[in-house]
Amino acid sequence: MEWDTDDRQTVDLTALFDACVLYPAPLRDFLIHLARTGLFRARWTERIHDEWTRNLIENRPDLDPSRIERTRRLMNEAVLDCLVTDFEDLIPAIHLADPNDQHAAAAAIRCSADLIVTFNLRHFPESVLSPHRIEAEHPDRFVLRLLAVDEAAVCDAVRRQRMNLRKPTKTADELLDTLRVQGLEQTAAHLRTVIDLL
Numbered sequence: 001m002e003w004d005t006d007d008r009q010t011v012d013l014t015a016l017f018d019a020c021v022l023y024p025a026p027l028r029d030f031l032i033h034l035a036r037t038g039l040f041r042a043r044w045t046e047r048i049h050d051e052w053t054r055n056l057i058e059n060r061p062d063l064d065p066s067r068i069e070r071t072r073r074l075m076n077e078a079v080l081d082c083l084v085t086d087f088e089d090l091i092p093a094i095h096l097a098d099p100n101d102q103h104a105a106a107a108a109i110r111c112s113a114d115l116i117v118t119f120n121l122r123h124f125p126e127s128v129l130s131p132h133r134i135e136a137e138h139p140d141r142f143v144l145r146l147l148a149v150d151e152a153a154v155c156d157a158v159r160r161q162r163m164n165l166r167k168p169t170k171t172a173d174e175l176l177d178t179l180r181v182q183g184l185e186q187t188a189a190h191l192r193t194v195i196d197l198l
Contacts, residue, residue: 012114013039013040013041013114013115014040014041014043014111014112014113014114014115015040015041015042015043015113015114015115015116015117015137015142016043016044016084016104016107016108016111016113016115016116016117017031017042017043017044017048017117018048018104018116018117018118018119018120019048019049019051019052019055019104020052020118020119020120021117021118021119021139022044022048022049022052023052023055023056024182026178026179026182027139027179027182027183027184028052028071028075029161029164030157030158030161030179030182030184031117031139032075032078032079033157033158033160033161034143034146034154034157035078035079035082036078036079036157037146037150037153037154037156037157038153039146039149039150039153039154040146041081042079042082043082043083043084043107043108043111043113044075044082044083044084044107045083045084045085045087045103045104045107046083047103047107048103048104048107049072049075051100053068053069053072056068084107084110084111086110087103087106087107087109087110087111088103088106090106090109090110091103091106094106094109094128095128096123096124096125096128097122097123098123101120101123101124104116104118104124105124105128105129105134108129108132108134109132109134113134114133114134114135115134115135115136115137115142116129116134116135116136116137117137117138117139117142118136118137118138118139119138119139119183120136121136121137121138123136124136138183139183139184140183140184140185140186140187141186143184143187144186144187144190147187147190147191151194152197154191155191155194155197155198156197158172158175158176158191158198159172159197159198161175162175162198172195172198173192173195175198176188176191176192176195176198179191
């Protein structure tokens with residue numbers, strides 16, 4: 001998937017994307033289109049990239065690793081100032097049940113994120129995040145938050161995603177079915193009420 005280079009200014013909300021929400025291609029594509037609306041600032045790290053790409057290559061040996069690497073590069077080019085760096089020194093002070101999640105929390109702290117967008121809410125307990133004014137948020141709730149701020153911008157992101165799909169193309173209804181399967185059930189239900197805008 002390709003996206004134009006992002007030159008928009010973003011608002012105060014900063015969201016760090018966990019690897020689990022970047023792993024599925026349809027959700028990843030949707031989140032990148034949303035990041036380009038200017039409704040929030042999207043952040044991730046090369047280590048988060050390493051995690052989702054490694055898992056994808058392991059689980060889908062039929063995919064060309066060079067294409068996955070190209071997607072990773074295009075994501076970094078598409079979203080202005082997306083990469084968080086210099087967070088590693090914070091990792092030892094973060095105590096999570098799964099040490100593999102500590103790097104994401106450290107990156108969120110380093111970039112002063114408001115949210116970690118993740119399916120794994122229990123991996124990021126409030127007791128660890130709240131002192132840093134960070135919340136873990138499910139991607140469905142995250143998109144509903146954006147819809148409440150600017151429904152037209154979110155609809156435009158869905159429409160742009162749909163128009164960019166080639167193999168195969170999808171109707172608005174089919175794309176909403178895809179987003180529902182990706183775990184965005186409430187988002188898909190809401191967007192069906194404005195499907196003519198998609």
